[in-house]
Amino acid sequence: MVHFTADEKAAITSIWDKVDLEKVGGETLGRLLIVYPWTQRFFDKFGNLSSATAIMGNPRIRAHGKKVLTSLGLAVQNMDNLKETFAHLSELHCDKLHVDPENFKLLGNVLVIVLSTHFAKEFSPEVQAAWQKLVIGVANALSHKYH
Amino acid sequence: MVLSAEDKNNIRTVWSKIGGHGAEYGAEALGRMFVTYPTTKTYFPHFDVSHGSAQVKAHGAKVADALAKAASHLDDLPGTLSSLSDLHAHELRVDPVNFKLLSQCLLVTLANHHPADFTPAVHASLDKFLASVSTVLTSKYR
Numbered sequence: 198m199v200h201f202t203a204d205e206k207a208a209i210t211s212i213w214d215k216v217d218l219e220k221v222g223g224e225t226l227g228r229l230l231i232v233y234p235w236t237q238r239f240f241d242k243f244g245n246l247s248s249a250t251a252i253m254g255n256p257r258i259r260a261h262g263k264k265v266l267t268s269l270g271l272a273v274q275n276m277d278n279l280k281e282t283f284a285h286l287s288e289l290h291c292d293k294l295h296v297d298p299e300n301f302k303l304l305g306n307v308l309v310i311v312l313s314t315h316f317a318k319e320f321s322p323e324v325q326a327a328w329q330k331l332v333i334g335v336a337n338a339l340s341h342k343y344h
Numbered sequence: 345m346v347l348s349a350e351d352k353n354n355i356r357t358v359w360s361k362i363g364g365h366g367a368e369y370g371a372e373a374l375g376r377m378f379v380t381y382p383t384t385k386t387y388f389p390h391f392d393v394s395h396g397s398a399q400v401k402a403h404g405a406k407v408a409d410a411l412a413k414a415a416s417h418l419d420d421l422p423g424t425l426s427s428l429s430d431l432h433a434h435e436l437r438v439d440p441v442n443f444k445l446l447s448q449c450l451l452v453t454l455a456n457h458h459p460a461d462f463t464p465a466v467h468a469s470l471d472k473f474l475a476s477v478s479t480v481l482t483s484k485y486r
Contacts, residue, residue: 232468249465306448310467313452314459322372322395325452326380 199334201276201327208327212316213273221315222266223259225308227252233303239296265304272335279338287342298340305332345479347472352418354469358454359415361461366412369453371404376449384442411450414477425480433484440485443478450474 201209230237231249243258245251252258268286275282290296309328313320347355362369377384378393378400385391391399410428417424432438451470455462 228464228467231464232471249463249468253464309448310451310455310462313455314462317456317459320452320456322376322379325376325449329380329448 199276199279199330199337201330204323205327205330206276208324209273209276209331212312212319212324212328213270215316216266216312218266218270219259219263221308221311222262222264224253224262225304225311226262226265227255227258228311229300229304229307230258232307236300236303239294239300266308269308269335272331272338276331276334279334280341283335283338284342287339290339291343298336298343301336301339302333305329305336308332345472345475347418347469347476350465351469351472354466355415355418355473358458358461358466358470359412361458362412362454365457366408367401367405369404369450369457370406370408370411371401373446373449373453374400374404374407376452377446380449381442381445384445387436387438387442407446411477415473418473421476421480422483425477429481429484432481437485440478440482443474443481447471447474447478 230240230246230252237246240246240258240261243261244255246255246258271282272279290298306329309325309332312328313325316324375393375395378388385393391397391403393400410425414421414424422429451467451474454470455467
């Protein structure tokens with residue numbers, strides 16, 4: 198089980214409290230689809246993904262990004278209990294959505310980069326490290342129920 | 345994976361914006377990597393890897409110079425990086441997984457210092473560039 202120190206938790210929540218879920222969520226998902234275009238395979242029904250501009254301006258992508266990031270809020274509130282927290286979502290991603298868990302790692306890394314652009318000075322190496330630990334913890338929790 | 349004309353343009357533009365900060369960013373990326381991915385320190389047992397270390401600064405400059413050279417020879421990365429490729433294959437033998445870890449930290453560093461320039465398209469081009477460099481550096485491993 199992943200253990201977060203008090204410092205790591207503080208580093209994570211200090212950033213999280215200032216995150217605009219729609220803006221950061223939309224940007225993160227949009228960038229995932231642009232930087233790793235094969236991830237678009239999960240979003241065939243989401244409308245216009247024909248260019249970077251189209252993707253970043255796509256309201257359905259934005260809304261979905263917000264949904265994804267809202268779920269990440271669960272992680273921030275349950276850092277000591279990620280596997281249980283994401284058990285149901287893990288089953289969903291396996292059984293219904295059929296998402297290769299590698300994609301969770303890609304999304305996590307993109308989120309860290311987006312946070313870096315928004316939080317500049319505050320996004321020190323230690324803060325980055327805490328966030329990388331969180332996103333890999335979430336990625337592992339989301340893949341835990343795969344079969 | 346192929347670098348398009350647009351990718352090459354984006355990469356060259358970013359490097360011109362980095363200007364004289366290459367060494368600083370190289371050191372910062374290494375510092376981020378050592379803190380975020382402690383296993384990477386196993387390749388530097390002879391280094392002081394603490395914040396502000398002179399050895400990390402010097403090594404960061406080396407990494408930055410190599411990337412700058414690659415960025416200005418995008419049409420022939422294998423040729424340009426050939427001796428570094430030999431070095432990594434036969435002497436350093438850094439496990440290939442680590443190139444992704446350093447690449448992530450380089451992207452975080454660049455995004456941190458140039459948020460306005462770090463558009464999604466530029467982000468994509470840089471990711472491809474670092475992946476291409478990583479591929480070349482591990483190409484002679486076996």
